Amino acid sequence: METSSSASSQAEAFVIGIDYGSDSVRAVLVNAHTGVEVAQAVHPYARWKEQRYCNATKNQFRQHPLDHIEGLEATVRRVAQNVPAEQIVGLAVDTTGSTPGPVDEHGVALALKPGFEENPNAMFVLWKDHTALPEAAEINQKARTWGGEDFTQFEGGIYSSEWFWAKIAHVVREDEAVATAAYSWMEHCDWLTLLLTGGELATFKRSRCAAGHKAMWHENWGGLPSEEFLTLLEPKLAGLRERLFEETYTADQVAGTLSEEWAQRLGLTTKTVVAVGSFDAHAGAVAGEIEAYSMVKVMGTSTCDIVVAPMDEVGGKLVPGICGQVDGSVIPGMLGLEAGQSAVGDLLAWFRGVIEWPLRTLLPQSSALTKEQQDALREEMSDKLFIELTKAAEAVNPEESAVLALDWVNGRRTPDANQALKGAIMNLTMGTSAPQIFRALVESICYGSKQIVERFEQEGIAIKQVIGLGGVAKKSGFMMQTLADVLNRPIKVAESDQAPALGSAMYAAVAAGIHPDVVTAQKAMGNGFAETYTPNPERVADYQRRYEQYQAFGQYVEQATQQHAGEVAETELVDQA
Structure with a gap:
């Protein structure tokens, strides 16, 4: 699906925001100065639509990286054709999270390698996959009793089965082949950004948003949880910490530029700046023109509630029971706090x-209607x-x-x-x-x-x-x-129909040097509000x-x-x- 409007002859700089949701990826091309949308395209994930690699009774939800690659190429090429390639100065990716996946030493997703193409454990573990309930319980128990730092304290004090370490521990326990072949693990937003830039895994700039909210990363203890804690949780995690990362970066920073391969595949240039990745809700909050003490509710399959507050006003206060509080996860220089609901x-x-x-079960058994009539009736009733x-x-x-x-x-x-x-x-x-x-x-x-x-x-x-x-x-x-x-x-209610993608476009505009900071980009590129509901x-x-x-x-x-x-x-x- 694609929509477009004619680009202004005066607008010489454009950015692309790419938003990976649970069911599809969408890309928007916007004027980097004004935020006016030029084109958008949406691509459903073919394998996910068939629920391949999923088992709802086990709460297993996995996505194949080919779905993501195919969607990336299809959507970006369609929107990019609306303006000259050299005028597209930046792009950024946001994804669901925590959605980690195993990679080799070059950052290649294991499911793209021979022998792992059909293995769900080698794919991206979608945010709503809850197969890691026991591992999350262990993390919480050990964090409180192991005698060292409680690494959950900035994650609301309770670690979830939806998050990074619980999912990794579950997969390596369940699948020896994946545990052996996985050199490292990457959040979905990081993997896609590395894919686009073609950089080295060891020096790649990981997302502050993803690491702070889901991987227990914090400056107080030098980054990720200690090697001692991780190996206490699961001996198969030994050595993984040093193959991950120490530093993290906010989403307005430059991750790199498009590689020659991806510039060609997307119809862009190698001068196009790629910003550090982020999560969809946090990018959406930026497009929703979040400001201090606003709550932006990103309402889709689930809901993420995003709040930002000045660091000096929050001080050392910890909010228990939320999904983390992270310096710069939404707007650099402000504390980003996340909460939400798992099913909306x-x-x-x-x-x-x-x-x-x-309709799904009995209608196909009807002899009174042809298959074409059955399909038409089922679609009409469902709509x-x-x-x-x-x-x-x-x-x-x-x-x-x-x-x-x-x-x-x-x-x-x-x-x-x-x-x-x-x-x-x-x-x-x-x-x-x-x-x-x-x-x-x-x-x-x-x-x-x-x-x-x-x-x-x-x-x-x-x-x-x-x-x-x-x-x-x-x-x-x-x-x-x-x-x-x-x-x-x-x-x-925010005006934009594609708020996370627009938020990513704002991050891209800052990374490309069009705006000096995220707040300035919000004011210049924001679409305002469609309506207000009053009690x-x-x-x-x-x-x-x-x-x-x-x-x-x-x-x-x-x-x-x-x-x-x-x-x-x-x-x-x-x-x-």
């Missing part, structure tokens, strides 16, 4: 899948389902529906990461309808968001405004209005009551989960007696 769009898509089961379900759910009076849900179908990211938790629904009766359940799911997402806002403010980080961006924020007025009512705060005062009190019920429901489910599956719960505390 994914939660609603799950419910749609439940309702669509007859209409979300629209009609949303309309009906919006019409439900929350005061008359007692259905209550927990949004933990993919575990809980924050507050207090615990990916072993499960979703739940209560107060079902013979009169409960699909729209009532759908509304309860939407409300549960909003209540989960309220818990995150409260955690920040309880720990002394004020939230002065809330900004929504991403597919859910742009497409679901019902969700955004409910969120405004639950939070009892106005919510601004409905008639709904606020009722939602507060239901929020308290949600909290009680969550406490019950969490206690039950710990009782029956405490050995894998990421918040398990070791008996230190």
Whole structure:
């Protein structure tokens, strides 16, 4: 898919932002001075669409690097053809995270090498892969008891199965061939940046954003966790630390320039600057014009909540139960704090899948319709389902529906990461309808968001405004209005349809020297806001009551989960007696 508009004859400098999401990659070409979009292109991952290398029952979600390479070439070539190649001065990549993958001594992904092409353990372990629950529990237990530095302290105090070290430990334990062949490991955003620049692995500039939030990197202990701690966690990690990195770099820094190979493959030049990589949510927050004490909610399959604050005002304060606080992870010179929810769009898509089961399963068995008619009917019903379900759910009076849900179908990211938790629904009766359940799911997402806002403010980080961006924020007025009512705060929705890609373009513009810093780039290239949702005062009190019920429901489910599956719960505390 591609859209474009004519480029201004006065705009001689352009940048490309490349955003790797869970399902597809998109590239945007924008004017480096004004942020005006010239073209965009989207490419779905072919293998991922077929769910190859995935096993949902095991929470295994892997992506083949060929999906990423094919998408890179397809999208960038399409947008780059709209202006002269020499006018494209920079590009930058953002990706999901933590999405690490094993590489050889040259930074080549193992899945691209003979013998590993079909091995899921040699591929990128997607952010929502939760196969590393036991390893995350071990990291948390050992960090508290090993007698040295608690390396989780700047990660919210709880390490998640979604993150770098837990995933690596899981893979090397499970797969001896990968453990032996993997010279090093790279976050997805780093690997793609190295691929484009063709630099040396040993001197490559790794992302501060990725390392600080997911790999327990911090200046206080000289970078990554110590060799002693890592080998205590898993002996097969011995020696890996020295083959990784010590220094990290903010996303406005120059990682290199396009290699001859990739300049040719993309239709660009070797003078094109490539910025250091970042995560999608953090880049999106930049495009959402984040400023001190704003919370930008990047709302897609999951939600990442990004906050920035002046370093001197936060001081040594640690916010427990979030996804880390990192100097410069969003805007250089400011502290970046991250939280979020593991299932937002994914939660609603799950419910749609439940309702669509007859269409997928029984319709193909019908003898009354041809296959072409079956396919057309299934597509028509699927397209209409979300629209009609949303309309009906919006019409439900929350005061008359007692259905209550927990949004933990993919575990809980924050507050207090615990990916072993499960979703739940209560107060079902013979009169409960699909729209009532759908509304309860939407409300549960909003209540989960309220818990995150409260955690920040309880720990002394004020939230002065809330900004929504991403597919859910742009497409679901019902969700955004409910969120405004639950939070009892106005919510601004960013104008850009491709905010993470635009944020990466802003980073690229700074790296290329068009703007002196990220804040200046934001002001020059920002697209502003599409609309603002204001709380409905008639709904606020009722939602507060239901929020308290949600909290009680969550406490019950969490206690039950710990009782029956405490050995894998990421918040398990070791008996230190």
